[in-house]
Amino acid sequence: MAAMALDKQKQKKQQQQQRVTASSDVPFPSASAEMRGHMVPASQQREASQPDSTAASSTAASPRVTGASDVPFTAAEMRGYKVRLSDDRAAYPTERRCAMCGKGPPAVPSLSTCGECRLVSYCSLECQRNHWRAAHKNVCKDAKTLSNVGAFRYDNEAPVKYVYGMMSEDEFYELQRRKEDQIISELASRPLTKVSMGLVLTRFRHVNIGLLSYVKRGERDSQATSAVKGARVYSLKEDACRSGALHDSIDYPTFRFARLSLDTTPFSELHPDSLRSMLARLVRAASRAIEDLILSYFEKTRHLPILDPLIEVRSPLDMLFWADKTATVTIGGKTFVFYFLPDMPTICTDAVVHSCMRLFGEDVTEQVGLTGNVHLSKSEQFLKRNHLKGNIVHFMQQHHFQEYVNKLCQRAATKSHLSFSTVKERLLEKALEYTDIFRKHLLDFSADMAANTMGGWTLAGALGVTDAQVQAAREEVQVLNPRYWPYLKSMRESLAHPPPEHHAQSDGRMLTLADGERVSEIEMMLSTQGLI
Structure with missing residues (x-):
């Protein structure tokens, strides 16, 4: 019976996330309160009035604490503590x-x-x-x-x-929870084909989780609408499952947004332990968002949503794909897996950037600029070499980038006594070699997808292609036998190590809970707000 009604709806959302008697005036730490200057290293105190700070809030957050002993809850009570304190019936202060x-x-x-x-x-x-x-x-x-x-x-x-x-941390997450409920209520009221999830790293330490829903409609139905603030509606002709049904898609660009790290170091300069800590929390945050979506949707409809097993990610989060990381949820005693997959602009960008580095020894990252106009018309382009080639050519022909690449090719042609066209073709072949590595990794990474996904998705089903097309790609890649480039091998080896138990620059200071358990500031913030 739907896995005992989804484990009695995950034990009624962990007994409404393990009720405790508490009032909203009980003091306990939050990232915004903790970072107002008196409990952080001097290097982080400057952040109080800087971008990305949760400290510069002009609205009241949780009261400060004078010591770790003031934390009023145990480890068992910490998960969702602030969620339980909120009253969704009360009028919230106007923004x-x-x-x-x-x-x-x-x-x-x-x-x-x-x-x-x-x-x-x-x-x-x-x-x-x-x-x-x-x-x-x-x-x-x-x-x-x-x-x-x-x-x-x-x-x-x-x-x-x-x-x-x-906006204070507490106010933002309260408003976000209300918006999440509105989104899920809207999803529950529609004849959905499927729901897809996407992740973007914002200011290199916040994750933005968006949803894209596909709404089936008959020929006489009017275009779908959305009452959710910030949602966008698109009209399409055929759904991703190739059923031939008319449908609209509704984009909810910010379903859930969360800070993952207190480290303000530029992303490219992050210490490996700081990066591992942040990515581990990102995977947990994505898993929790999926779980909350499933449970809330089930509560409203008494059936499971059709969730895309592929989570679209944008650079630099494509490293989750290369490191074989997955989001997981456990329902009815079974663990379901969701796979991170780079979007097409990320694949094209990385293919060209790293090919330029290998051929010319030059980093062209800053010259790449925005790549959002690299279009993907069919999902099979992830698997077909000639389609990937077309996207890469289109990418390199963008007006702000083409001139720079041409200069690099001309310089290399002069130096090597080769023609310009020969060098340009070598660059394109090198970029295609990168996509061969990508395709092989995707095929290997998703080999057990049917057994691990909710609904038994195969890679063919998830991409909207045939099993024969997947098999053809597998045979082609086997003949090409691409090998990981050195930087990919290095990334995979680095991210294969587990995150440290505590990395102060990323996690903040350690706090002692009422039962003696120790947790970091960022862990407490995310857990009490119901984000992990």
Whole structure:
């Protein structure tokens, strides 16, 4: 019976995540409270007024604590502690209030918005001047830039406010939980074909988890709509399962957003232990998001959602794919696996960037620019060499990148006494060699997919291709016999090591719970907010 009604809906969501009697005025640590300057290394104190800080919040977060003994819960009670404290029936403070003094309607008759980023409001010119000097000057420009990124446009600015300290941790996650419930309720009300998940790393230490749902409709039905703030609706003709049914897709670009690390080091300079810690938390956060989606959907419909077993990731999270990492959920005593898969722009970018490095000894990462206009028209392009070649050629022909690559090829041609076209063809072949490695890894990585996925998905089913096309790709790759390039081997070896038990720069300080258990700041924040 649906695995005993999904293990009695995962023991009624862990007994509503293990009820404890508590009131919202009980003090306990949070990342935002902990990072206000008195409990962090000097190198991190500067973050209080910098981008990505949870410390520069202009709204109240959890009360500070004076010591680890003030944590009022045990390890068993920690998971979802703040979720239990929230009252989803209560009116939550409006997002539109003075960023300096906190006043909002009806206490003040009107509010003006920052004319640059348009993310914060003020009740007076004096408050605006004071807040500009105190905090906003340091983040306004960068916040405006992030708010124009695809996922955060269209009235979807709450994550940007959280990242740049314009909204407290507690308020943001409370609003996010309400939005998640609204999204799942909307999914539950539609005749879904399937739901896909995608991950993007934002500011290199926050993960943004988005959903894409496919909604079946008849010929006479009108196009689907969405009441969710920030959702986007697209009309398509044929669903991903090749059933021939008309359907629309609804993109929820920010289903769940979470900070994964307290380390502010640029991503390319991260210590290996910091990187391993962050990626391990990302996998746990993705697994928890999938579990919560399944349980909440089941609670509303009494049946399971059709979930895509492939989680789309964008660089640099493609390292999860190369390191054989997977998200897992356990339901009804069975563990189901979800596989991370790079999107096509990431595959093209990495193929060209690393080929330039191998042929010319030059890093062209900064010249690549945006690659969002590398289009994928059919899923089989992940498996067919000539289709991958077409995408790479299209990628290299982008106006902002083509001239630079041509200069590299011309320089190499002059030096080696070869023709320009010969060098350009060698670059393309080297890039295709990268895609051969990608295809082999994908085929090997997904070999047991049918036995491990919820619904028994095969790779052919997940990509929307035939078993014969998968077999043809397997035979082609076997003949080519590509080998991992040195940087891929090095990455795989590095990420094969388990994360450290504690890495202070990434995890923050260690805290003692009421039962004597020790956990890090970031672990406590994510767990109490119900994110891992």
